[in-house]
Amino acid sequence: MSAKGSNRALVIAAVMASMAMIAIEATIVATAMPQIAAELGDINLYSWTFSSFLLAQTATTIIFGRLADIYGRKPVLLVGIAIFLVGTIFAGFAQSMHMLIAFRLLQGLGAGAIQPVAMTVVADLYPLHERGKVQGYLASVWAVSAVVGPLAGSIIVDAVSWSWVFWVNIPVGILAAAGFIVFLREDFQSRDEKVDVMGAVLFSIAVGALMIGLTNIEQASATYIITAGAVFLAALGLFIWQEIRTTHPMLSLDLWLRRPIASSNMVTFIAGMAMMGLTTFLPIYIQTVLNRSALVAGLALSAMLLGWPAAATFAARSFHKIGIRPLMITGSVFVPLGCSLFLSLTPASSPLVAAAGSLIVGVGMGLTSISALMLIQASAGRTERGSATASNIFSRNLGSTLGASLFGAVLNYGLLHSTGGSSVTAGQLQDLLNRSTEIASAVAPIRAALQDSLHLTFGAMVLIACLTVVAGVFVPSLRPAPEGGASVEPGQ
Structure with missing residues (x-):
């Protein structure tokens, strides 16, 4: 397989557009969902509008990665974009939460094809030593989307119909598909292989x-x-x-059990768990225990989105000097280091402490994510690269899901066994977040219980995050290979 003849700059623009569709989808929809749920009803199904997307994406990522290795990147990418756009169009026309969940699931199917295969195209176009700048561009897409998405979502729901939070992605998807059709050239022969x-x-x-x-x-x-x-x-x-x-x-056990791939995916899986604890529970702490606004909570969390692309760009550009293994281990140390700052938070703490912790975790995630991706892609041949790349995305998604469940269980245990002996109900927590409870004597016990419970959750995050260091130790070294490539050292 070869991508010779492709206009690399324009193909990368198409890759960035396709990745932007998925990146901004999460933030822009999250901002608009309260209004969407209020209009469609069935508020009890609220979480499924997000879960259906993640479920479909995670379940199909490996499958589409494998299909890209058999039939080529271009057709799988175009099918993924088409599925995503169909789901996007109909999601805007949804008349009930059940319909919206079904169309979000369809979007997830498309995302399951787009994300791993687009990242595989980058590996096909650029040898390992040239991927630094490109990986930095891709990392910046997620950072920009995290900032633009909430702003765009709030403007759209105030100015026009909420349907447009979905439909704004249609021209982006069309441009991405056109870019792949016109500029991506694949010298690919479909393998005579039964699916x-x-x-x-x-x-x-x-x-x-x-x-x-x-x-x-x-x-x-x-x-x-x-x-x-x-x-x-x-x-x-x-x-x-x-x-x-x-x-x-469909899934090559030999590929998944290779030490570079298995160890990198384990680091990604554990780091994904820790990251989900941060993104889910730090905003709650800032809004309830520190009694700050949602805006302050969002700004503190966004510090992670500054550290992540900056560290990812640094790792991608300097791995040939420093080595992938040292970068991976360094990143795995930064993740628990950042999480440990949350243990120092008290009701009198400044949100800047939380922002500093987010920034450090973001640096750790940037170093580990890019190092893991480059090591995995360097450890797989061209005919396996799609499956290998998909395995890394699958590991992060699964880790995030498990992390949300695990830390949610820890928080609930803390709330039910708070120091004062009285449990905190979901209604009390909702009132506190909505500033519905203002009487100091009523608020103080709830905040005290949340302080204890969230500290217990942060402690669990630190323990999980420390496992990234353990997993990072098992990551093998990478040495330069002829023609700017790389290979795992013998015996690794």
Whole structure:
């Protein structure tokens, strides 16, 4: 496979446009969802508008990565963009929460193809030593989207119909597709290889059951969770059996078990858990315990989005001098270091302390994410690169989902066993966030309970984050190879 003849600059512009669709989708929709839910009703389904997207994306990322290795990057990318745009168009016309969830799931399917395959195209176009600047561009897309998305979402819901929070992505998607059609040239011969449809179906069922169980573990009944767990274990067992017996498996166990890929994905998985704890619970601490506005909470959290692209750009440009393994280990140290600052927070603390912790975690995430991606792509041949890249995205998504469930459970345990002996209800927490409770004597016990509970959650984050250092130690070294490439050192 080769991308010779492609206009690299314009292809990268198309890659950035396609990545921007996914990046801004999360932030712009999150801003508009309260108004959308108020209009459509069924507020109890609110979280599923986000969960359906993540579930579909996570369950199909590996599948589309594999298809890109079999049929080429371009057709899979175009199919992914088409699916995403169809879901986007109909999401804007949704007349109920059930319809919106279904179309968000369709968007997730498209995202499952776009994100891993677009990143694989970058690896096809640029040798490892030239990817630094490009990876910096891609990292900046996520940072800009994090800032622009909420602002655009608030303007749209105030000025026009909420449908436009979805429809603004349509011209971006069309431009991205046109860029790939016109400028991406692939010298690719489809492999005479039967697609492992049964493996893909079983994998999707297994991941879907796991994600549903994790997403609803706090609210669902024991029977619901046990059923989801049983479906997951059964589908996983059948999937492994199918992959062992088939000639062309959907998921190559040999690829996933290679030390560079396995260790990098483990770092990504654990770091994704810690990051989700930060993005979910730090804003709550700032708004409730520190009694600051949502804007202040958002600015403190956005410090992570400054550190991430800056560190990612540094890592991508300097790995050939410093080495990927030292960068990975350094990043894995920064993650628990930043999380540990949250343990020092008190009701009298400045939000700047929280922002400093976010910034440090962002630096750690930037170093580890880019180092992991480059090591994984360098450890896989061209015919495996799509699957290898997809495995890294899958690991982060799964880690984020597990992190949200785990830390949510820790917080709930803390709220139910607060120091004062009286539990904090969801209604009290909602009133505090909405500033509905202003009487000092009523607010003080709630804030005290949240202080204890969130500190317990931050402590769990630090413990999980420390595991990134342990996983980073197992990452092998990378040495320069002829023609600017790279290879894992022998015996690694």
